[in-house]
Structure formats: C-alpha cells, structure tokens
Amino acid sequence: MTHTTTIHGIMSRAVDTALDALVAKGALPADVSRENVAVEPPRDPAHGDLATNAAMVLAKPAKTNPRALAEALVAELSALPNVTEATIAGPGFINLRLAQTAWLDEVAAIAELGDAYGRSAMGAGRTVNIEYVSANPTGPMHMGHCRGAVVGDALAGLLEFAGFAVIKEYYVNDAGAQVQTLGRSAHLRYREALGEDIGEIPEGFYPGDYLIPIGKALAEEFGDKYIGAPESEWLDLFRTRAVAAMMDMIRSDLALLGIHHDLFSSEAELQAAGKPEAAEAFLREKGLVYDGVLEAPKGKTLDDWEPVELPLFRSTQFGDDQDRPIRKSDGNWTYFGADLAYHFQKSQGADALIDIWGADHAGTVKRIKAAVAALTGAEGRDLPFDVKLVQMVQLLRDGQPVKMSKRSGSFVTLADVVEEVGKDVVRFTMLTRKPEAQMDFDFAKVVEASKDNPVFYVQYAHARICSTLHKGAEAGFGPSPAHLDLLGEEEMELVKVAAQFPRMVEAAARAREPHRIAFFLGDLAAAFHAYWNIGNDRVDKRFVVADNAELSGARLYLASQVGQVIRNGLAILGVEAAEQL
Incomplete structure (x- = not known):
C-alpha cells in the first residue's frame, strides 16, 4: 500500500471510499474483490490526470453493467474537493482531473517524506529470499556474472523499499x-x-594467474610436504583452501559493485548435513519420489543405452514434461537432487523465493x-517462487568485441570493468534493458556525455539540480514552499511525472x-531537461528569475523535490546521485 500522504495513495483510498459508499447504498455487493482495481495515469495525458478501471473489473462479479457502475462511481468521485472533473470513457473507464492544489500538496509530501518518499507497506514485512550471483568458486567474478549480480541486488533494494524483509543469499557450489579440478589446479x-617448472597449464585445469598467490600461500604453509604425495592425501585440503580463497576474492569483487550478501550457503555442507537425504525421504513419504527407469534419450537404442533404475521425482505432476532423477547411477546426487534439497532448506526461512539465473539455465x-x-x-504451504533469467552481456570497445583478460586466462574480470568506468555506471547500465533482453556494454558509450547515454542523462539531471540550487543561493534565493501557487502548467507537468514514483515502486x-x-528515472530526467530547455529560450521560465524572489523560491523548491525523487530512485538501484559532472 502506497504511503497515504502521496497523491496515488490518497486517490486510491478515495476510490476505495467511493466503492464503500456504493456498497452502503446497495449498488455494489460487499464481498466483491477489489484486488485488481487500479488508479494510475491514463495512457493519453489528454484524457486526464488519473484513471481507474474500477467499474470495468467489478461489474462482472457484481453482476451489473460497467457503464451503470461507472456512472454511480463518478457521482461519488465528483464530490471530492480535489477532483475537478470525473468522466466516463469507453465502456466504463473513469478519467479524473485533479485540482492544482492536489499536485502542490504532492510537492510538499516529497519534502516532508524525504528519503522515505515512495516507500510502501505492500510487503507487510513478509520475508523474501533472493538468491543471486552464486558463481562457481573457481575464479574471480567476470562480466558474465555482473548483470545477474546487479539485477539481484537492485531487486533486493526495491523489495526492501516496498516493505519486504529481504534475505540476500549466495549459494556456494563447492x-x-x-572444485576438485580447482584443487588440482x-x-x-x-x-x-x-620451484618446479610446470610448463603450459594442462588442458582441463584452470589457467588464470589468480591461482598463483594461492599456490604460494600453500607452499609457505606446508613446504614440500605434498609435492610427491598421492592425491588422496592433499586433494580435499587443497580444494577447501582454494574455495575459501576464491570466495574471499568473489566477495571482494562484489564489494566493488556495492554488493554484500547476508548469507552464504555451502553445497558441500548441505550434503554433509544429509539435507538431500532428508528431502528425498520427505518426498518418498508423500509419494512424490519413486524408483523407476527413464525413457531412452532421443536417438539412443537399446544397443547403446542401458536402462538403470534411479530414484525419480514426479515433476510431471507439477507441469514438467518428464520425471527427473535425483541421484546418478553411482549413487551421487544429480545437480537437480542437490538443488532440490537446497531450495527445501531455504524455503523454511522465507515467505517467498526468487532465484536470479543466467539464461543458459532456462x-x-x-x-x-x-x-x-x-x-x-x-507441507501445506503455497510458497511463491519465481526464477528471473538474465541474458549475457557482450563487451565492446568502440563497437568491437573486447579481448580477454590476462589475469583470468579466459574472460574479462568484473574488477577490470569497475576500475575503468566506475561502480555506478556499471550498475545503472545493467538496468537500462529488461534482463531477458540481450545487452551490449560498450566502454566508450557508457561514459559518453550525451542524452543517448541513460546513465549520464539521469546523473546530469541531478547534477543540474544541485548546480541550480547553488546558483540560486549565490543570487540570494533559496527553495521556499510559500508561493507554490505561482507555478504554472509547465511546472505541473514535471510534478506529475515525479508523483508517479510511489506507484512505480509498487x-x-x-x-x-x-x-x-x-x-522511470529516465522519464523523470527527460521531463526535467525539457523544462530546463524552455528556460534556455525564455528568461521568465528559468528556475532563478532575478527580479522575482517568490517565483524563484517556488521553482527552486520544486527542483529540490525532483532531485529528492531522483536520489530515492537511484538509492533503490544502489547508485549514488552525482552532484557534479
């Protein structure tokens, strides 16, 4: 639920109150669900400031005509002091025009709420576990991990802002x-x-230079104790030490992006604790795991495929196209069997689960x-579970693919990219396209000072606001709410864009x-720059009007609140607002 002092919260509550009035009059049944009733800007701003679909979505369950219900609702809404016009469009949509005072109150609400403007109680404190990154601990973070890391971390910030309690988890595939290969490497x-000359790194081993300091640390600790020793004596030890060192490196790399997980869960510890066996026993008791034989893979015949009885999970009962083995023929757990146990474990501490995966796991x-x-x-629970798939990022430099990193041996490291362009540029850029869409990350374009660069465009809007407030102060003017009624139509258009933030958060x-x-931040920045450009042509439309202290104070106050909304939005995304560029 949006904060009730914001315009969308106020108007949503007003529509709800109007529906209550219709219930009291017998025009609407009391038990009709209002879950899908929305109050939002119309697609065409010429139709009004806000629109509601209430009559459209409630008419059928109420067994009435949408138009008739809309007429009754319009009668209620027209009586509100901040509604100047309520009209019916099409079969039953209701368009509302609001008094200017309603929008000026929103400017005051932004100032009053500050960093809390846009926060919502919709999460009601429910716990959401978000698992993201979870890269294999076999090397430093690379740009293949970056996009999922940013999407997951920004989603965590968004859900926290919307009132959820968030657990940020990393699953360590150890x-x-x-990881056995890592130990051997x-x-x-x-x-x-x-001192041994090892020559070329053998095929199948990890070749990156990042393992050199780990080798040195092991040499300092153990001397030549394991030089000629059989693998059985040192593999588990070296694997454990190497994984620990890799996780330290991964945490350090993620910290460069401002990412810090709350929980690191070890696959090895999960298995050592017998969690997969417990999950299997639980599902067998429910009749959801059985011993059976899989169908032969396509293209295989009985001559080149041997049927083996395996414990199978009845995933076809839940929409999958075939039942899935949870163990291999040698008794070890399949990836699916281990993942099943892991999800069972984390479901015990959350009201909802979200996984952020690479698109190759679709x-x-x-x-x-x-x-x-x-x-x-x-267990008798209906646990919401969502998987978000994230496409890879293609790294370019002036349109040409970027060569691989010497440090990693096979890829460009995240640390290299953050060092070159900065944390905020990386984070914001990763969110400028839907995660399921392909993305190019061109080192030249992401730092380009142009309106075609979304990162720059938003940061420039905030920097301009900071500069405007500074110039106003130099001229002896400060932000003041005393004469907001002097603001005109162009300023109101900017207010209306900023006021969408709480609704957009939800x-x-x-x-x-x-x-x-x-x-949204791109739209708000565009609206701000559009207003700024009016002032380039007309002196009377600038934020600071030398001979009008009252108007200057009102416009500076508006600029200050637009800056607040930009900061709040960037904070959700884990991006700092630039004060100068």
Missing part, C-alpha cells in the same frame, strides 16, 4: 567435479611456487519450480522488475 601452482526452470511446489505444497516490486525504476 561440491562436485569443478591449486596443487599445480603450489608445485610451481616451490531448461531447468520448470523442474525446480515443480520441486519447490511439491516440497512446500506437501508496480516494479509486484512484477519483480527493478529495471522499471531505471526507466
């Missing part, structure tokens, strides 16, 4: 073949640190959703889409 660098979404539905449904939180905040 079990399986990849660390042993290779350990031998190198002790094929596993249906089965993991089936698993969560089975596990929580069997809409973005409901859709789990933080990029909507970035898009």
